[in-house]
Amino acid sequence: GAGVSQSPRYKVAKRGQDVALRCDPISGHVSLFWYQQALGQGPEFLTYFQNEAQLDKSGLPSDRFFAERPEGSVSTLKIQRTQQEDSAVYLCASSLSGRNTEAFFGQGTRLTVV
Amino acid sequence: ELKVEQNPLFLSMQEGKNYTIYCNYSTTSDRLYWYRQDPGKSLESLFVLLSNGAVKQEGRLMASLDTKARLSTLHITAAVHDLSATYFCAVGGVDSNYQLIWGAGTKLIIKP
Numbered sequence: 001g002a003g004v005s006q007s008p009r010y011k012v013a014k015r016g017q018d019v020a021l022r023c024d025p026i027s028g029h030v031s032l033f034w035y036q037q038a039l040g041q042g043p044e045f046l047t048y049f050q051n052e053a054q055l056d057k058s059g060l061p062s063d064r065f066f067a068e069r070p071e072g073s074v075s076t077l078k079i080q081r082t083q084q085e086d087s088a089v090y091l092c093a094s095s096l097s098g099r100n101t102e103a104f105f106g107q108g109t110r111l112t113v114v
Numbered sequence: 115e116l117k118v119e120q121n122p123l124f125l126s127m128q129e130g131k132n133y134t135i136y137c138n139y140s141t142t143s144d145r146l147y148w149y150r151q152d153p154g155k156s157l158e159s160l161f162v163l164l165s166n167g168a169v170k171q172e173g174r175l176m177a178s179l180d181t182k183a184r185l186s187t188l189h190i191t192a193a194v195h196d197l198s199a200t201y202f203c204a205v206g207g208v209d210s211n212y213q214l215i216w217g218a219g220t221k222l223i224i225k226p
Contacts, residue, residue: 004156031212042118042202042216043157056213091156099212100145100164105157 002026004106006092012112013082021077021109025094032075033103034067035091043091049075082113116141116207120217128225130192135220137186137203145206146186147214148177150199157202160188193224 005024013019025032030051035043036059045059051072060067064082069075079086089110093103117140127133137146148160161170163179163186170177174197176189186203200221204214 033212040219042204042218044216045213048212059213093157099206100162102147102159102162104159105149107156 004092004094004104006090006106006109008109009107010110010112012114015083015113016081017113018078018080019082019111021079021090021092021111023075023077023092023094023106025073025075025092026104027073028096029094029104030072030097031095031101031103032069033093033095034075034077035093036061037089037091037108039088046077046090079111082111084113087111087113116143116205116215118203118205118215118217120203120220122220123218124221124223126223126225127193129194132192133190135188135190135201135222137188137205137217139184139205139215141184142208143181143184143205144208146179147204147206148186148188149202149204151202151219152199160201190222195224195226198222198224 007022032049034046037043047057047067049069052069064080066078089108091108093105095101095103119138121136146163149157151157161177166181168179174191179186200219202219204216206214
């Protein structure tokens with residue numbers, strides 16, 4: 001595709017509900033990142049994939065958060081038993097490869113937990 | 115631990131004026147990025163700076179990197195209303211191939 005696509009754009013979840021957020025990276029991009037952005041803050045790293053391998057998940061805030069990229073393209077971020085503090089914008093980014101290449105971001109999914 | 119600090123966090127200025135946004139970071143880095151974010155939109159890459167003394171310019175924006183001072187600047191020349199946005203710097207540590215630490219952002223409002 002032309003850019004990174006995320007769905008849904010908006011999600012309202014009741015506390016305790018499970019949610020799944022989808023990311024379609026730019027075709028051919030090896031690297032995929034998930035970030036969490038709270039209102040008025042910069043993005044915070046959650047996890048990183050190189051192809052299908054999850055090389056770093058150190059930023060995931062709890063074991064309720066789980067990410068996968070089984071075929072090295074589309075990725076899903078799953079949050080189980082959502083809590084109010086999970087409310088944020090979840091951003092996905094992809095890059096061609098390598099440490100010095102710029103990342104391209106999707107428009108994000110705004111999650112509101114009520 | 116790498117920490118990134120931007121200042122100012124908020125800036126309101128008149129069209130036609132010049133100003134500079136600063137990005138300081140706490141440990142050695144070999145790459146720094148500037149991004150722009152419009153309200154409700156995603157992040158748009160502006161500049162990638164990879165070496166000491168690097169300077170890049172695009173229109174009215176110019177970014178520079180001083181790795182010895184651990185400082186990057188984003189300079190705005192003769193600001194126009196369309197440049198109103200939030201600007202973020204993101205810094206990569208030498209011990210990580212991919213993880214970036216982001217500043218809190220500078221919200222820039224340019225008044226006609």
